[in-house]
Amino acid sequence: MFYFLQQFGDVFAPFNVFRYLTFRTGGATITALFFVFLFGPQLINALRLRQGHGQPIREDGPASHLITKKGTPTMGGLMILMSLTASTLLWADLTNGYVWIVLGVTVGFGAIGFYDDYLKVSKATNSGFGGRQRLALEAAISGLACFFVTQLGDAPFSTSLAFPFIKDFMLDLGWFFIIFGGFVIVSAGNSVNLTDGLDGLAIVPVMIAAGSFGLIAYLVGNEIFSGYLLINFVPGTGELAVLCGALIGAGLGFLWFNAPPASIFMGDTGSLALGGMLGAIAVATKHEIVLAIIGGLFVLETVSVIVQVISYKTTGKRIFKMAPIHHHFEHLGWTESQIVIRFWIIAFVLAMVGLSSLKLR
Template sequence: MLYLLGELAPHFSALNVFKYITFRTGGAIMTALLFVFLFGPRIIAALRLRQGHGQPIREDGPASHLLTKKGTPTMGGLMILSGMIVATLLWADLRNPYTWIVLGVTVGFGLIGFYDDYLKVTKSSHKGFGGKARLGLEFLIAGIAAFAVTLLDAEPFSTSIGFPFFKELTLNLGLFFIPFAAFVVVGAGNAVNLTDGLDGLAIVPVMIAAASFGLVAYLTGNAVFSEYLQIHHVRGTGELAVLCGAVIGAGLGFLWFNAPPAAIFMGDTGSLALGGMLGAIAVATKHEIVLAIIGGLFVLEAVSVIVQVASFKLTGKRVFRMAPIHHHFEHLGWTESQVVIRFWIIAVVLALVGLATLKLR
């Protein structure tokens, strides 16, 4: 919305700053942050009143969680998504189709997560939305978004994926690009969802990934910078940096309340939506493989669950003491703060490695 003020620059030169993505990204960060700070306490109070006993805690989880986390309300993703959406609508160029595609995925996944959280709270069970139905809806939303992305660029690049460390190497998947892109989005959403198990564990790596992909989107959408770095230029994706900024601001505000001991949990409402958003941005910028590096912590969490389930079904034995892997380290004796902070460090290192691929060609 405020982007349109830049069109008045010929009459008021000071308004020219509204044309700059960097300025509007900063504005989105501050707007989302202030929104969550101002309305966060009211949202928490309302959720605590309506949810009563709060988020159900897994009985087979770490015993300490039954004591320290019982009664804490969930659906904190509403705070993040509200701040992020308000900031995006205010600062982003709403004429940019990538803005609406990514927002559509974020809101769609957020609604699925909200329904899942609602079922858990009302049934007082950690089992929510049925797995097959949930995945079906996620793939439907992701598939529509992937198809929309293919319409925004010329073939064959619109259905191709790029590879890090290589200047010109691409692989044209043709019609298979849509299911591949949908898998990336759905996989990212559920990987972040699995990571959200300790106070502050998911939101900080999400912000790190959002900051990284904000830079990726800005560079990919800029013809000069993308040519200099020899990465594939995707016109219009620079605007996604504003959305990433909005996530960072909303995430910082949420972390204020989610810091241990958490006053509220993100829930599937937030984790599924934010993961889906990261996946959608990776697809739009043609950096799907780089997402696996920058979001390597999320990949590790998801793989730990897959390995644990497969091993138990095939051999009757567990590889980890408990999955996802952050609970495994709790069982090894790490305190919650040790797990969270060490995983943050891993997220930072992986983000730096992922960003290094932009230059190492």
């Protein structure tokens, strides 16, 4: 909405500031943060009243969770999604196709997560939406998003895969790019979902990744900067920096209430949506592989679950005391705050490694 005010810059000079992507990104960050602080407490109280006993706690999980986390409401991702969406609509260029594609994935995955959370709360069980049905819906949304991404660019570039640390090389995947891109988005959504197991554990790495991809989107969408850095220029993707800014602002506001002891949990409503959003931005900016580096913490959590399942089914033995891996460290005696802060550090280091790919070519 505010972006269109730049058209009147000749009449009222201060409106020219809305031309600048950096200004609008900052505005989106502050606006989303403000919305969470304004409406967050009321939403938490409403969810607490409606949910009664709060999010069901895994009985096979750490015993301390049955005491420290029982009764805490879930679906806190709603405050992130509402603030992020409102801020994006206010500050982004709404004629930009990438904005609507990424926003569509975010809201779509959020709706799937919301239904999953609703089933868990209403049935007072950890079993929510059926796994196959959920994955099928996620795949449908992701595939459709990737199809539209390919339509916004010119072939074969729009269906090609770029590689970090290598310049002037693209692998054209053809229509298989839609399958590959869909896999990236679905994997990102579910990886963040697996990471969301301790207070504040998922939201800070998500914000770190959002900050990293906000910078990537800004550079990739700028012909001068992308040319200087020898990265692929993708016209229009710079606008995704506004969405990343909105995510950071909403995430900071959520963290205020999610800091231990948490007043509310993100739930699948938030974790699926935010992971899907990061995946969609990675696909749009041609940095799918870099997402695996920047989001390496999410990859580690996912791999720990896969390895645990394979090991138990083939040998009857568990490699970790419990998966995902953050629960393994709980069983080793690490405190929740130790795990969370150390994982934040890991996420920050991986983000720096991923961003180094922008220059090391």
